Amino acid sequence: MGIIERIKEIEAEMARTQKNKATEYHLGQLKAKIAKLRTQLLEPPKGSSGGGDGFEVTKYGHGRVALIGFPSVGKSTLLTMLTGTHSEAASYEFTTLTCIPGVIRYNDTKIQLLDLPGIIEGASEGKGRGRQVIAVAKSSDLVLMVLDASKSEGHRQILTKELEAVGLRLNKRPPQIYFKKKKTGGISFNTTAPLTRIDEKLCYQILHEYKIHNAEVLFREDATVDDFIDVIEGNRKYIKCVYVYNKIDVVGIDDVDRLARQPNSIVISCNLKASSIISLNLDRLLARMWEEMGLVRVYTKPQGQQPDFDEPFVLSSDRGGCTVEDFCNHVHKTLVKDMKYALVWGTSARHYPQHCGLSHRLEDEDVVQIVKKKEREEGGRGRFKTHSNAPARIADREKKAPLKQ
Numbered sequence: 427m428g429i430i431e432r433i434k435e436i437e438a439e440m441a442r443t444q445k446n447k448a449t450e451y452h453l454g455q456l457k458a459k460i461a462k463l464r465t466q467l468l469e470p471p472k473g474s475s476g477g478g479d480g481f482e483v484t485k486y487g488h489g490r491v492a493l494i495g496f497p498s499v500g501k502s503t504l505l506t507m508l509t510g511t512h513s514e515a516a517s518y519e520f521t522t523l524t525c526i527p528g529v530i531r532y533n534d535t536k537i538q539l540l541d542l543p544g545i546i547e548g549a550s551e552g553k554g555r556g557r558q559v560i561a562v563a564k565s566s567d568l569v570l571m572v573l574d575a576s577k578s579e580g581h582r583q584i585l586t587k588e589l590e591a592v593g594l595r596l597n598k599r600p601p602q603i604y605f606k607k608k609k610t611g612g613i614s615f616n617t618t619a620p621l622t623r624i625d626e627k628l629c630y631q632i633l634h635e636y637k638i639h640n641a642e643v644l645f646r647e648d649a650t651v652d653d654f655i656d657v658i659e660g661n662r663k664y665i666k667c668v669y670v671y672n673k674i675d676v677v678g679i680d681d682v683d684r685l686a687r688q689p690n691s692i693v694i695s696c697n698l699k700a701s702s703i704i705s706l707n708l709d710r711l712l713a714r715m716w717e718e719m720g721l722v723r724v725y726t727k728p729q730g731q732q733p734d735f736d737e738p739f740v741l742s743s744d745r746g747g748c749t750v751e752d753f754c755n756h757v758h759k760t761l762v763k764d765m766k767y768a769l770v771w772g773t774s775a776r777h778y779p780q781h782c783g784l785s786h787r788l789e790d791e792d793v794v795q796i797v798k799k800k801e802r803e804e805g806g807r808g809r810f811k812t813h814s815n816a817p818a819r820i821a822d823r824e825k826k827a828p829l830k831q
């Protein structure tokens with residue numbers, strides 16, 4: 427029997443089993459069995475290098491966003507509208523067959539947007555190009571799940587399930603469970619929060635299913651069986667997702683209103699007709715996308731000079747972090763060693779400039795000057811000459827508190 431058949435069989439057994447205290451342990455065990463099989467399914471077949479088929483696109487810019495959705499929901503049309511890169515769009519399904527990259531320039535940053543083939547139910551099991559598409563989604567910083575506003579609302583759940591089946595976790599944070607396999611010593615089980623959805627016995631049973639007999643387990647929150655399995659598997663990818671309901675031009679205002687109120691959702695229209703372009707809300711989508719990426723632009727200010735507002739260093743709290751240390755590493759690998767302290771202007775600073783150490787967390791549009799150990803601090807006062815591109819927020823603040831150094 428193949429892996430997929432085995433998964434189906436266990437799923438059927440779970441559906442047959444009534445949920446109650448007596449079956450709780452058995453159900454937990456079945457969940458672990460499925461998780462193990464799904465992980466097997468993700469391993470590339472023996473002898474192949476995995477991927478291929480023109481799906482491997484080099485990362486570019488400050489972040490990557492993937493367009494995921496059923497066929498013909500308007501992914502390619504959206505890519506063309508947002509990036510100017512043409513991606514073939516047509517009224518028939520599976521128009522797009524590979525991964526097509528485009529670039530969005532927004533707020534002095536560059537974001538790579540990836541158009542992908544449509545996926546269908548069963549994609550996680552290898553239907554269509556599902557596996558390759560999902561692999562690209564996993565490599566992204568944000569997923570835009572594109573949905574057709576005029577189609578069934580169940581599509582959102584079906585796609586979410588497909589992505590979850592391959593270890594993607596949308597808009598969730600990792601469970602607060604410490605787990606470490608050991609060589610000896612048995613299982614040490616501790617909690618710092620009352621557990622209502624899993625108990626010690628069930629944990630042991632799941633660990634047993636994984637043939638783990640020595641480990642340290644510490645629950646820091648009231649986690650579920652699924653959370654615990656996610657932590658044991660260790661291969662989950664926690665990723666942000668915005669649900670984009672497209673084609674709102676063909677549904678009534680009541681539907682638009684209802685969809686717009688769904689969690690993490692935005693409604694748009696991007697109808698590209700030969701003679702005219704009817705688009706709605708794309709500016710809001712861009713703003714939302716940028717916000718979700720959590721990018722932090724940091725402008726440098728060389729000693730005695732105006733800050734360079736032309737090109738920010740772009741940090742991210744999700745990728746690499748955004749402390750002064752992360753910033754230094756971004757600029758030059760020896761800078762951390764040479765730094766005496768940093769002077770920081772902007773929203774992360776309590777006063778201007780604030781003397782900061784390596785662990786200080788920078789915020790978007792901060793201005794930073796790294797003072798090196800050998801350098802003497804410069805005396806005179808200076809004001810920033812605001813640049814046409816300069817962030818207005820900093821210009822405002824400068825008025826209130828003139829920038830020294």
Ligand SMILES: Nc1nc2c(ncn2[C@@H]2O[C@H](COP(=O)(O)OP(=O)(O)OP(=O)(O)O)[C@@H](O)[C@H]2O)c(=O)[nH]1
Nearest residue numbers: 497498499500501502503515516520521522544696
């Ligand atoms: N009415 C309306 N039609 C749209 C909108 N956006 C796209 N379309 C149309 O929907 C059809 C499918 O668009 P595509 O961009 O090819 O969709 P896709 O998701 O890339 O499709 P596949 O690549 O086949 O998965 C085309 O005929 C588009 O013109 C919209 O906002 N409103």
Ligand SMILES: [K+]
Nearest residue numbers: 498516518521
């Ligand atoms: K299409």
Ligand SMILES: [Mg+2]
Nearest residue numbers: 501502521522
């Ligand atoms: Mg397409």
